[in-house]
Amino acid sequence: MTVSPCAADFCVYNRELYQFLVAAQRKSIKNNSTQIASISLEINLVDPLVVLNKLAQPHQLNFYWENQSKKEAIAAIGAVAKLQLQGKERFSKSEGFIKYCLKNIINFATTERTFSKPLFFCGFSFFDINKQENYPFPAATVFLPRWQIAVKEECCILVANFSIHADVNIEKILQILWRKIEIIHSWEFYSPHQNFQEPKFSKKSVANPEKFKSSVLSALETIRSTHVSKIVLADALDVRSNTPFDLFNSLHNLRQLHPNCYIFSTSNGKGQNFIGASPERLICIHNQQLITDALAGSAARGKTPAEDATNADRLLNSEKERHEHSLVIDFITQRLSQLGLLPQILPPRLRQLSNIQHLWTPISAIVPDEVHPLKIVSQLHPTPAVAGTAPDAACVEIRRYESFERGLYAAPLGWVDADGNCEFIVGIRSALIDGDRARLYAGAGIVAGSDPEKELAEIQLKLQALLKALV
Numbered sequence: 001m002t003v004s005p006c007a008a009d010f011c012v013y014n015r016e017l018y019q020f021l022v023a024a025q026r027k028s029i030k031n032n033s034t035q036i037a038s039i040s041l042e043i044n045l046v047d048p049l050v051v052l053n054k055l056a057q058p059h060q061l062n063f064y065w066e067n068q069s070k071k072e073a074i075a076a077i078g079a080v081a082k083l084q085l086q087g088k089e090r091f092s093k094s095e096g097f098i099k100y101c102l103k104n105i106i107n108f109a110t111t112e113r114t115f116s117k118p119l120f121f122c123g124f125s126f127f128d129i130n131k132q133e134n135y136p137f138p139a140a141t142v143f144l145p146r147w148q149i150a151v152k153e154e155c156c157i158l159v160a161n162f163s164i165h166a167d168v169n170i171e172k173i174l175q176i177l178w179r180k181i182e183i184i185h186s187w188e189f190y191s192p193h194q195n196f197q198e199p200k201f202s203k204k205s206v207a208n209p210e211k212f213k214s215s216v217l218s219a220l221e222t223i224r225s226t227h228v229s230k231i232v233l234a235d236a237l238d239v240r241s242n243t244p245f246d247l248f249n250s251l252h253n254l255r256q257l258h259p260n261c262y263i264f265s266t267s268n269g270k271g272q273n274f275i276g277a278s279p280e281r282l283i284c285i286h287n288q289q290l291i292t293d294a295l296a297g298s299a300a301r302g303k304t305p306a307e308d309a310t311n312a313d314r315l316l317n318s319e320k321e322r323h324e325h326s327l328v329i330d331f332i333t334q335r336l337s338q339l340g341l342l343p344q345i346l347p348p349r350l351r352q353l354s355n356i357q358h359l360w361t362p363i364s365a366i367v368p369d370e371v372h373p374l375k376i377v378s379q380l381h382p383t384p385a386v387a388g389t390a391p392d393a394a395c396v397e398i399r400r401y402e403s404f405e406r407g408l409y410a411a412p413l414g415w416v417d418a419d420g421n422c423e424f425i426v427g428i429r430s431a432l433i434d435g436d437r438a439r440l441y442a443g444a445g446i447v448a449g450s451d452p453e454k455e456l457a458e459i460q461l462k463l464q465a466l467l468k469a470l471v
């Protein structure tokens with residue numbers, strides 16, 4: 001067996017770690033409560049997606065997150081603590097659960113680097129309650145993973161979380177830890193291959209194109225005759241493959257095809273996964289500095305630089321697209337102000353993706369200590385970018401027009417740490433994968449002046465970008 005320099009360094013920690021775990025066990029016995037020992041170590045550089053692929057078991061919860069522009073990727077595998085629930089109070093109950101867990105976490109950190117603390121991974125559904133009885137994900141899932149492997153700018157940190165109580169064997173925990181690091185290090189030079197095969201799928205739109213266009217016409221009538229000024233209508237595409245979908249290769253394709261989107265995946269521990277490549281950040285808080293995106297209003301990328309510039313120009317100057325966009329800015333600034341924050345609207349710009357471009361206005365604010373990230377998530381979700389205006393009334397229309405359960409589509413997905421840092425995206429451009437079946441989702445904002453034909457084309461463009469990655 002070859003011992004890498006990094007592995008040799010770990011022996012230095014062995015004694016300290018042993019003492020740390022013994023102290024955690026004493027505390028657990030004294031308080032008559034389970035403690036969570038969270039150990040963070042810098043390890044050799046591995047690709048978290050490779051670790052996810054090799055380590056994750058279908059019966060475990062897991063989570064994958066990647067942002068190439070920030071040089072960040074995280075894989076979270078297994079759960080030492082989890083909460084799954086539904087209902088109106090799902091955000092506040094999730095916040096309570098995280099705070100409760102944090103009281104029992106004791107940290108052993110050998111590094112102060114980014115992602116050296118345990119993160120709580122969260123996945124919410126669009127609605128408080130999923131009406132489809134057998135929808136495979138609950139309306140809220142929060143978990144503290146057993147293994148968290150994160151890369152930030154070429155530095156790889158492993159966080160291992162262990163439940164400690166009177167009966168655990170400390171020597172065995174250390175053995176499990178060192179053995180796991182050894183295994184993870186053996187994947188150091190492993191990199192996935194790009195794998196764009198000719199699709200062998202059968203495809204079926206859940207609502208056929210004619211039905212979608214007629215829903216747009218009805219939505220326009222609602223907009224004309226009521227106080228609802230925007231409704232985001234989505235469509236779902238069901239795809240069936242000859243063989244089970246390969247999650248790992250699909251995620252790898254997504255990150256190749258959409259380098260400036262957030263690549264994500266979350267599993268329910270029962271074999272179903274929800275994956276995607278989202279351009280939309282709901283909130284990111286780093287050292288109390290919050291940033292959120294107003295993202296709405298779309299145009300295709302051009303096939304030539306000249307066509308691209310014309311499309312961009314048309315988008316920037318379209319009254320209809322700017323109105324659709326401004327509804328999102330107004331809502332976000334209003335909701336942040338209601339929380340006592342002072343939102344600053346940054347200059348508008350374009351968010352240009354591989355196949356589509358959007359109007360984009362980042363909004364920033366400082367978050368006081370007492371405002372938990374999930375409070376902000378609950379205030380912002382759903383924004384008019386994915387629901388409409390006013391969101392509550394628009395949601396009633398969405399339930400009326402869409403024949404499928406949105407589930408995790410267009411809902412908050414992300415992580416929170418103990419210091420109030422977090423990042424949540426909106427789960428758009430996404431798919432629910434179940435063996436050889438996938439359901440792909442995409443939506444478009446309908447406002448006065450929307451053309452059913454163009455809205456359908458926008459949705460198809462979004463679905464195609466996702467479909468291309470699935471293998």
Ligand SMILES: C=C(O[C@H]1C=CC=C(C(=O)O)[C@@H]1O)C(=O)O
Nearest residue numbers: 296297298385428442443444445
């Ligand atoms: C609801 C989706 O996109 C939203 C985000 C950006 C642009 C949008 C639009 O122009 O309609 C949508 O509001 C989706 O892709 O499923």
